[in-house]
Amino acid sequence: MSGGPAGRGQGSKQPWGGVRPFSIKTKLGALVVVSVLITTGLSVIAVHTKTELRFITVFSMIATLLITQFVAHSLTAPLDDMNAVARSISHGDYTRRVRESRRDELGDLAQTINVMADELEAQDSQRKELVANVSHELRTPIAGLRAVLENIVDGVTRADPETMRTALKQTERLGRLVETLLDLSRLDNGVVPLKKRRFEVWPYLSGVLKEANMVASARANMASGSGSHTRTDVHLHLDVSPPELVAHADPERIHQVVANLIDNAVKHSPPHGRVTVRAREGSEPESLELEVLDEGPGIPRTEWHRVFERFNRGSVNRPHGPGSDGGTGLGLAIARWAVDLHGGRIGVAESERGCRILITLPGPSSLPS
Numbered sequence: 001m002s003g004g005p006a007g008r009g010q011g012s013k014q015p016w017g018g019v020r021p022f023s024i025k026t027k028l029g030a031l032v033v034v035s036v037l038i039t040t041g042l043s044v045i046a047v048h049t050k051t052e053l054r055f056i057t058v059f060s061m062i063a064t065l066l067i068t069q070f071v072a073h074s075l076t077a078p079l080d081d082m083n084a085v086a087r088s089i090s091h092g093d094y095t096r097r098v099r100e101s102r103r104d105e106l107g108d109l110a111q112t113i114n115v116m117a118d119e120l121e122a123q124d125s126q127r128k129e130l131v132a133n134v135s136h137e138l139r140t141p142i143a144g145l146r147a148v149l150e151n152i153v154d155g156v157t158r159a160d161p162e163t164m165r166t167a168l169k170q171t172e173r174l175g176r177l178v179e180t181l182l183d184l185s186r187l188d189n190g191v192v193p194l195k196k197r198r199f200e201v202w203p204y205l206s207g208v209l210k211e212a213n214m215v216a217s218a219r220a221n222m223a224s225g226s227g228s229h230t231r232t233d234v235h236l237h238l239d240v241s242p243p244e245l246v247a248h249a250d251p252e253r254i255h256q257v258v259a260n261l262i263d264n265a266v267k268h269s270p271p272h273g274r275v276t277v278r279a280r281e282g283s284e285p286e287s288l289e290l291e292v293l294d295e296g297p298g299i300p301r302t303e304w305h306r307v308f309e310r311f312n313r314g315s316v317n318r319p320h321g322p323g324s325d326g327g328t329g330l331g332l333a334i335a336r337w338a339v340d341l342h343g344g345r346i347g348v349a350e351s352e353r354g355c356r357i358l359i360t361l362p363g364p365s366s367l368p369s
Contacts, residue, residue, distance in 0.1 A: 028071075031067060031068060031071050034067055035063075035064045035067065035068075038060060038063045038064060038067075039060045039064070042056045042059055042060050042063075043056060075106070078098070078099070078102060078106045078110065079106070081098055081099060081110075082098050082109065082110065082113055084096075085097065085098050085113060085117070086113065089116075089117055089120060092124075094117050094120050094121035094124060095121070096117070097114045097117060098110040098113050098114055100114065138174065138178075140173075140215055140259065141170045141171070141173040141174040142170075142174065143215055144166075144170040144211070144214060144215045145167055145170040145171060145174065147214075147215075147217075148163060148166055148167045148170065149167065151163075166214075169211075194249075194250040194253065194341055194342065195250050195251075195252065196248060196249055196250050196364065197248070197249075197250075197251065198246055198247070198248050198286065198364075199246065199247060199248075199249075199251055200244070200245070200246055201240050201245040201246060201247050201279045201288065202238075202240045202243055202244075202245065202279075204251060204254075205238055205240065205258065205277055205279060206238055208255055208258050208259060208262075208277075209236045209238055209262070209277060211259075212236060212259060212262050212263070212266075213232075213236060216232055216266070217232055233271055233272050233273075234266045234269045234272070234273050234274070234275055235272070235273070235274045235275070236262065236266075236275050236277070237274055237275065237276045237277070238276075238277050239276055239277070239278040239279070240278075240279045241279070241280060242281070245279060245280075245281055245288075246286055247286055247287075247288040247361065248286040248363060248364040249288065249342055249361050250341075250342070253338040253341060253342065254338070254361075256334055256335065256338045257290075257334075257335045257338045257339060257346075257359065258277065258290065258292070260332065260334050260335045261292040261332070261335055261357055262275060262277065262292060264332060265292055265293070265294035265296070265355065265357075266294070268294060268296035268297065268354075268355065269294050269295055269296050269354075270295060270296060273294065273295040273296065274294075274295055275292065275293070275294050275295075276291070276292070276293045276294075277290070277291070277292055278290070278291040278292075278293065279291075282360060282361065282362070282363065284362060284363035285363050285364075286363045286364055287360070287361060287362050287363040288359075288360075288361040289358070289359065289360050289361075290358075290359040290361070291349070291356060291357065291358050291359070292356075292357045292359075293351060293354060293355070293356045293357075294354040294355050295353055295354040296354045296355060297354075298351065298353070298354050298355050299348055299355050304347070304348045307332055307347075307348055308332045308333055308335070308336040308346070308347075309333065335357075335359075339359055339361070342361050342362065343362050344359060344360050344361040344362055345358075345359070345360045346358070346359045346360075
C-alpha cells in the first residue's frame with residue numbers, strides 16, 4: 001500500500017528536475033540583495049539631495065523591515081497550514097490536505113505531508129474494512145451452528161452422530177476463520193500463507209453447495225436479516241467435467257470464493273431460479289477454471305470494473321426474490337482477495353443470460369510460494 005502513494009509523491013516532488021528557481025535560499029538571497037540596493041539607493045539620493053544620514057538610515061530600516069516581513073509571512077503561512085493539518089492527523093482526521101501551490105522546499109514538504117495523509121487514510125480505511133470483512137465471514141458458520149443447536153434443543157432433530165458431525169464441521173470452520181485473522185494481519189506486508197494441497201473438485205464443490213443450502217435454510221428459519229441470502233427457492237446445480245477433475249489450491253480460500261459467489265448469485269436470482277457452479281480443467285496441469293452463473297438481471301458492462309470493489313452493491317436497487325437483501329458489498333471483494341492470493345484471475349464474463357463470474361486458478365508450478 002505504501003508503494004503506491006509514496007511512489008507518486010516522490011515522483012512529483014521535484015517537477016523542476018532538481019532545480020528550484022524559487023527556493024527558500026534564493027528568496028533569502030534576494031532579500032539581502034534588495035535590502036542592500038535600497039540602502040545604497042537611499043544613500044545616493046541623500047548625497048545628491050544633501051539629506052541627513054539619520055533620515056536615510058530610518059527610511060532604509062523601515063523599507064528593509066517591510067520587505068522582510070513580507071518574505072517572512074510567505075514562509076511562515078504555509079508552515080502554519082502544515083501544523084494545522086498535522087494536528088488534525090494526530091486527532092484521527094485524515095481528510096485535510098496542505099495546499100501545494102508553492103515551487104520551493106515548502107511545496108515539497110506539503111506534498112510529502114499529503115502523501116503521508118493519503119497513506120494513513122488508506123490504512124485507516126483498510127482497518128475498518130477488515131473488521132467488516134471478518135464480521136461478514138463469521139456469520140455463515142455461526143448461523144449454521146446456531147441452527148443445528150436450536151433444532152436439537154427444540155427437539156426437531158436428534159443429537160445423533162450425523163447431526164453432531166454437522167455441528168462439528170461448522171465449529172471447525174469457525175475456528176479456521178478465526179485463524180485467518182492472523183493471516184489477514186500480514187496483508188500489509190504481503191505475507192499470507194496458502195495451505196495448498198491436491199483435492200478432488202467434485203466432492204469438494206458438492207460439500208460447498210450442500211453447506212450453502214443448509215445455511216440458507218437455517219437463515220430462513222431464523223429470519224435473521226444478517227445481510228446474507230435467505231433464499232430457499234433457488235436451485236443450486238453443480239457441473240464438473242471430467243468427474244475425476246483435481247485441483248491444487250488452498251481449499252479454505254477457495255471455499256471463501258465459491259461460497260461468496262453463490263451467496264451473491266442467489267440473492268440476485270429470480271424466484272425459483274437456478275445457479276450453476278461449473279468446473280473445468282485449465283490450460284496447465286491441475287489448474288482450474290470455475291464459473292458461477294445465475295439467471296438474474298446481470299451486470300451492466302459499464303459496472304464490470306467496479307464489481308469487486310469493497311462495499312459496492314451494484315446498480316440493482318431491489319432484490320429479485322423473496323428473502324433476498326442488499327448484502328454488505330463485501331462478498332465479491334473477499335472472493336477477489338482469495339483469488340489474488342493464488343495468483344489467479346477473477347472477473348465478469350460474457351453471458352447470454354444473468355451474470356457469469358469466471359475464475360482461473362493456476363497449477364502448482366505457477367502458484368506463489
